[in-house]
Amino acid sequence: MRGETMTSISSSGDELKAREAQARAVRASFEAASFEPITAPVLQPADIFLDRSGEDIRRRTYLFTDAGGQELCLRPELTIPVCRLYLEREPEGAGPQRLCSSGPVYRYQPLGSEKLSEYNQSGIEILGEVDEATADAEVTRLGIAAVEAAGLSDFQLELGDLSLFDALIDAINIPAGWKGRLKRQFWRPDFFANLLTDLSNGEGGTSGEDQSGLLSVLAGLNETQATTLLTDVLKLGGIAPVGGRGVDEIASRLLEKASDATTERMPEEAANVINAYMKISVPATKAAETVVDLLKANGVTADAALQKLALRLKTIGEAGIDLDCATFSTGFGRKLEYYTGHVFELRVPELGTDAVIVGGGRYDGLLQSLGAPKPVQAVGCAIALERLFQATNRGDKK
Numbered sequence: 001m002r003g004e005t006m007t008s009i010s011s012s013g014d015e016l017k018a019r020e021a022q023a024r025a026v027r028a029s030f031e032a033a034s035f036e037p038i039t040a041p042v043l044q045p046a047d048i049f050l051d052r053s054g055e056d057i058r059r060r061t062y063l064f065t066d067a068g069g070q071e072l073c074l075r076p077e078l079t080i081p082v083c084r085l086y087l088e089r090e091p092e093g094a095g096p097q098r099l100c101s102s103g104p105v106y107r108y109q110p111l112g113s114e115k116l117s118e119y120n121q122s123g124i125e126i127l128g129e130v131d132e133a134t135a136d137a138e139v140t141r142l143g144i145a146a147v148e149a150a151g152l153s154d155f156q157l158e159l160g161d162l163s164l165f166d167a168l169i170d171a172i173n174i175p176a177g178w179k180g181r182l183k184r185q186f187w188r189p190d191f192f193a194n195l196l197t198d199l200s201n202g203e204g205g206t207s208g209e210d211q212s213g214l215l216s217v218l219a220g221l222n223e224t225q226a227t228t229l230l231t232d233v234l235k236l237g238g239i240a241p242v243g244g245r246g247v248d249e250i251a252s253r254l255l256e257k258a259s260d261a262t263t264e265r266m267p268e269e270a271a272n273v274i275n276a277y278m279k280i281s282v283p284a285t286k287a288a289e290t291v292v293d294l295l296k297a298n299g300v301t302a303d304a305a306l307q308k309l310a311l312r313l314k315t316i317g318e319a320g321i322d323l324d325c326a327t328f329s330t331g332f333g334r335k336l337e338y339y340t341g342h343v344f345e346l347r348v349p350e351l352g353t354d355a356v357i358v359g360g361g362r363y364d365g366l367l368q369s370l371g372a373p374k375p376v377q378a379v380g381c382a383i384a385l386e387r388l389f390q391a392t393n394r395g396d397k398k
Contacts, residue, residue: 019389026122026383027102029146033138035100040081046073048080052369053298056335072208073238074106077336078123079380083367093367093376113336116351116386122146123360123382127367133308135379136342136362137315140223142323142382143358151309151392155349155357157325159284160332161312162186162361163341164291167305168277172270182274197276199232202266212217213219217308229239273298279308280330284313285330312342334359338366341381348391357391358383 014263031037046063053061053076075081078101086097102122109115124142126135146155163289165186169179177200179373185192274293282290288310317323335344343361351357367376 007118017384018393022389023102023120023122023385023393025150026146026385026388027100027333029149030100030122032122032143033142034122035098037100037102037105038082040075040078040079040085043072044075044081046071047071048084049076049368052080052366053077055065055337057107060109062106065288067117069132074084076107078103078121078382079338079363080366080370082123082125082380083127083370083378086125087371088369089308090128093128093374094373096126098124098126100124101398114264116354120385121382121386122385123380125378125380127376127378129377129378132313132341132377132379133312133364135377136312137319137321138285138317139360139379139381140342140344141319141321142304143360143383146383147346147357147388149390152348152357153375154348155391156328157321157324158288158332158345158347159313159316159328160330160343160361161305161309161328161341162333162336162339162343164302164305164309164331165277165330167302168274168295168300170291171302172273173268173290174270184337187335187337187339189331192278196266198273199266200268200271253262269298273300278309280328282328284316284323284326284328287381291330308341313325316379328368334361336363338365338369344381348387351387351390352391354384354387356384 001281006104027037046061049061050058050073057076061076064073065071065073082099082101087093090097100123103120104118106118107115109117122188124138124139133333140159148156166183169182173180181191181195182199185195198250241260276294276298277291280287280290280294288306291309292306295306313328332343332345333339334345339361341362341364344359346358347355349355358381360379362379363378364375368374368380
């Protein structure tokens with residue numbers, strides 16, 4: 001049942017037993033594939049999520065300060081807590097490990113939302129040095145196999161590749177500041193489209209006359225000076241940084257915008273190839289050749305990234321996934337900023353706002369940001385168990 005101030009799903013005795021049996025089937029499929037079950041604490045340091053998960057998670061994380069003054073949160077997802085446990089075992093990020101976890105996660109939803117504020121996830125992570133394409137394919141296959149073991153057979157699969165987009169942007173002759181901003185906004189389609197339009201119109205450095213004064217001052221400062229100035233301005237106004245961002249991050253972004261304000265507009269040919277790239281959505285069997293044709297037609301070279309994509313898709317197909325029935329979309333990136341390469345989602349569109357049943361991908365930079373001395377290969381996925389139950393019991397709800 002759904003209520004106006006929904007925080008979790010309530011169940012009858014029989015329904016609860018059915019949900020628990022389905023969750024056990026998911027976990028059993030992961031353990032049968034040699035993933036070690038572990039348990040991560042519900043309470044987590046807030047900053048690790050605020051700094052790494054992206055704006056979508058930042059604004060929906062439940063935050064509080066304990067009696068000792070430490071800022072904590074209720075975990076909004078399982079990947080980061082599992083990565084922290086991995087680093088307790090492997091501080092150097094050396095040995096590969098196959099880990100699975102299950103439990104509740106918490107994300108604020110506005111009053112009246114049909115989305116749950118508390119729901120259960122079950123997921124897997126392959127962490128450490130392993131063959132990249134093989135690991136990507138295995139995680140994708142096991143995410144699908146787990147929901148099929150739980151009784152779901154009717155779904156849509158979408159694949160994407162953030163590293164391919166990064167390679168495209170790196171290969172285009174535009175200012176470095178623009179490249180960074182485009183990469184950061186990739187996973188926010190509306191913001192990305194607006195940013196690309198602004199850059200094409202020579203308006204990428206400002207978002208209105210109200211910022212021009214501050215930006216003109218910042219343009220003459222280095223990052224330390226800009227951070228000091230912004231700190232003073234916020235203190236004088238009694239304003240705290242929003243969205244979990246620190247003053248230094250805000251200052252760095254503003255300096256980028258101030259620098260961009262003095263550059264020329266994006267060349268039309270660059271904007272055109274980016275726009276055309278973002279619109280590609282084809283059966284996964286045609287993904288590599290479609291992107292190759294577009295880049296060749298526009299004189300853009302991204303051979304290494306394209307070879308990785310072709311190998312990954314070949315390996316996914318060999319793992320038993322029908323790529324003719326999967327969609328590859330160049331504009332698909334999920335809503336977590338730490339993803340760096342392969343991404344995928346399994347959806348049941350009939351569930352509306354709860355359509356995503358499985359989501360995952362590669363996040364090779366996350367463990368280093370959590371304390372590893374170097375980048376560590378990492379890929380995983382998570383299943384939303386309540387959504388899975390709804391998807392497999394849609395007939396019972398009619």
